[in-house]
Amino acid sequence: MLKTRALTANEAAAASRVPLKQVHRIIDAGLLEGAVEVRQGTRVIDGPGLVALKLAYVTADVLKPEARRRAVQSVLNKPEEPVIRDQAVTVEVGVIEAELEQGLAEFDDAKAMVSTDPEVMGGAPCFTGTRIPVHDIVDMMANGDTIAALAQAYPALDERRIGLASIYAAAYPRRGRPRTPPWRAAGPKSSERLRLADVPSA
Known part of the structure; x- marks a missing residue:
């Protein structure tokens, strides 16, 4: 089982490889109910919630909405289960956890550098x-x-x-x-005004 840790929505997107817009859409859809809290105006997702987030993303085009919601809820209710079975659907949670572990390791390396x-x-x-x-x-x-x-x-x-x-x-x-590019910050070199008639033609 993935070690419990809490990440902001941005951190979760970076570690899970789920686009940030999709992270917020999944949360807004109520799929991660109970696994998300707001701290100082920032959404924070816990360990089982990260697995559920990744599962919701990778199954978006595979499972029907209700089956997808049940699968995500199963992960949240029983985070220790390596496999989810729902009617004719089988989801290998262990594979998703392994991908997350790799993503989290790279995220930690990125922070450390x-x-x-x-x-x-x-x-x-x-x-x-x-x-x-x-x-x-x-x-x-x-x-x-x-x-x-x-x-x-x-x-x-x-x-x-x-x-x-x-x-x-x-x-x-x-x-x-x-940041303003140096060539913009430098300002104009001259503020002299010229009449159009004084400008030499090409």
Whole structure:
């Protein structure tokens, strides 16, 4: 059985590989009743709830709504059961737990490789031992840079840490407004006004 632990909706999405929108939809549908609580305005899901969340997601297109709801409820009521049987349906809960264990291990590794220090990059989460913000690397990957190319550009990082950066960023999104690019922050170099007639034609 998966070790009991509580994760926020963002953390659960990152560890379970269930898209955040689907996490909230599953909760809103009442499928995780009793396994979700709100702490300081944030939804938190417990251990059996994580298994039920993953089960609800992977069976969305396989089971009919009522059968899906019964299967999820069975996990919540009997989290120690490795197999769920409902009429002609059999669900291997152990397989789902194994996937979650791997996802949780990578999530823990992603957290462990990041540190924050008010004296370093304004307190932005950086790869431990560097001044490289994690979210900047994730933004570069979103813009098309490959893990291999980034590892070459940033010798202080290896491919595994770069790959784990996306997990960390999914669990802990960048706060506040996006940083202003340096070329925008610099401001105009001249404020001189010119008449259209004074501008030379091409």
